[in-house]
Amino acid sequence: MQAYDEDVVTAPARRPGRRRDDSKDDVILEAARELIAERGYDGMTMDAVAERAGTGKATVYRRWPSKVELTVDAVVCARHVILTIDDVPDTGSLRSDLMAIRGAPQGSRTDELMSGLHQAAQSDPQVAALFHEQFVTARTRLMRGLLERAQERGEVPPGRDLDMIATVAPAMIAYQKVVAGRKAGPEFIERMIDSVILPLATGVMPD
Amino acid sequence: MQAYDEDVVTAPARRPGRRRDDSKDDVILEAARELIAERGYDGMTMDAVAERAGTGKATVYRRWPSKVELTVDAVVCARHVILTIDDVPDTGSLRSDLMAIRGAPQGSRTDELMSGLHQAAQSDPQVAALFHEQFVTARTRLMRGLLERAQERGEVPPGRDLDMIATVAPAMIAYQKVVAGRKAGPEFIERMIDSVILPLATGVMPD
Amino acid sequence: MQAYDEDVVTAPARRPGRRRDDSKDDVILEAARELIAERGYDGMTMDAVAERAGTGKATVYRRWPSKVELTVDAVVCARHVILTIDDVPDTGSLRSDLMAIRGAPQGSRTDELMSGLHQAAQSDPQVAALFHEQFVTARTRLMRGLLERAQERGEVPPGRDLDMIATVAPAMIAYQKVVAGRKAGPEFIERMIDSVILPLATGVMPD
């Protein structure tokens, strides 16, 4: 998702006038991210964003029509490694696949940002949809891909409810972070993989 | 959680003066609940709460020091059937125990209220802790109790990571509602029980 | 003006129940006076009056129906020496008559109280009338009496506009205090007598 500019299509020929300084986009987004992480969504006031970014409010509003949409971009355009199945090389076993994406699934401050975005999603169904796509669908799709790959290798027996199983890990991680307000660190994820995901997928209990 | 009154302990002898009309508490809380459900957290104005409750704003603020804390109580003191292990009769099998609590796990409007409270929790760590206790710990504890009972019956083999398994169901339900923004209806829950919880707990795959 | 009690007439036979503690009247009035002098009319809150008097607000309101009327009584029932012509012995000359009443025309804090009452009078025409009677008519009447006495002695020639002259001194004193916010001390009054009142009344210029 890029900064909004609805004239891009209708005005292919360059318009006269000073060009928009696109470098401001990143400065503003970073200011928004910092403020969300520091003070939460409510504490991120548009005045504060503009001040920290060293811009005027109009410059912010020229790019994003509302606080909610700025928040969306601030969070979504963070260095999120939105992994797809193609980003994860086949290591030969489901466990090592999962462990490979365990360590660095996101950038820094993702927890606070995700929480802030979730709060923004409360006010706007479109944002909620975006949030869903970014933090729900994308992750479930990746999990589903890994499970199918494991099924092709024979690790996962046929007949499993892959859709449901693919939801478990994202659900538990998001739950830890957004609902329970705890960290979902590598230890937690490893324990979850071994106690929940692998047993479910392969049918082999840890005993 | 009750309406705040820090003098309750230090003044065991009844103080003189008009007593607080405790019936107002419920009226105000119900007004807050209605407004959250109707208009969302932001739409729940303190003036609107007072007006709908038929009180003055001062009366609201005498009981709750801020909108956030009112929201907490409004949600928490709702007719939540905060089930404990003692509320669930032993039906003889884990599956029927789970199905028994599937249908009416909460009162009406719990989804909207939970969402509103979660938004309020963003602004205040204490609220977050309360939210956690109400919607996280309580549910995990119940699940853990059911699992232990099943283990005593021999349904669940020893050595299972009960803490982790007890988290799965609350996480997936909350995820559906708060994060994904979908309903977590009886069909979903039944499918989850059969595809995820029972296999994990008993080791018996749904073949 | 006494504390209000409209039942006094309709219930000549002693009624049952606890008798009203009339000593409270003075305590409350004094508290009101102190607060007006200390903090002005706005700063005299009814809660503060009750607290300083050691009573409840209901006790205050049982005696005076509003803040304005309490203020009136607080000011009017002060130790105002509401002088009449009979209180001023004929000293034989207008100047010595005037100088006689110069020094202690009122009790203490009269300036602040008069100012507070004037503010109260803004809200209520009845209070304004009372204020007028207390601080305007009474003083003008006294002056007029002294002037007539001097006229009988031959000090004041006939044909003088006594009504107008009688207004000059009260006007200038009240102006100093209420409008200009200055003290109207003995020096000011003496100077006024010699520069304004006596020349006007007797026709003898000071030079």
Next chain:
Amino acid sequence: MQAYDEDVVTAPARRPGRRRDDSKDDVILEAARELIAERGYDGMTMDAVAERAGTGKATVYRRWPSKVELTVDAVVCARHVILTIDDVPDTGSLRSDLMAIRGAPQGSRTDELMSGLHQAAQSDPQVAALFHEQFVTARTRLMRGLLERAQERGEVPPGRDLDMIATVAPAMIAYQKVVAGRKAGPEFIERMIDSVILPLATGVMPD
């Protein structure tokens, strides 16, 4: 007195940003004046002022930090013909000078506004000082000027206490209006001039 802007001196170079719309000042002040005249000082709500002026409350508070100070400006900046000695042509006699300024000493609604301002002055010494300057000093100064001019013409003998005499007319007029709550119409003023001011100033009694 102008709307507050303490940076005016320290920032001679125009600051960036949208300039304050000075036309709002007058709209707000007029709204305040109307409301004071219609409903009195207490009835002049800041919300009502903003609504009638067609602005937001913030715009009012950006210019005046409190209701009291708005009231001051509303009254002081009214179409008060703050007459100075230069505004009154020398008519050749003190009496005709005085009669010349008798008719139109102020604009419309001055009495209500003066009363409202006086009430506001009760709460704030600074306001009291301003009130004093506007309604006390300015008027006394004008009177003093007229007296000096008459003295130069030989109408007023030397040795008179001009300061004291200059105070008499403002005092009696303000007394009539603010303290006694009566009108000070042209008849009253003419009578005062002939019975009090001229005798005092010239030493010629009205026989």
Next chain:
DNA sequence: CGGTAAGCGAGACGGTACGTCGAGTCTTAAA
């Protein structure tokens, strides 16, 4: 190379919610 149209920082603008406080009323237990 100069006009012009847009972007820019700054900040005033209308609106609306928040949380505080005072006036006057009502309710309790005790005297």
Next chain:
DNA sequence: TTTAAGACTCGACGTACCGTCTCGCTTACCG
């Protein structure tokens, strides 16, 4: 029935934020 205490309704005050608009300046392009 009065008292002290204090909870009650109502409504104004002053603050803060959102999203818009306007100012004077700067930057580019286009004729």
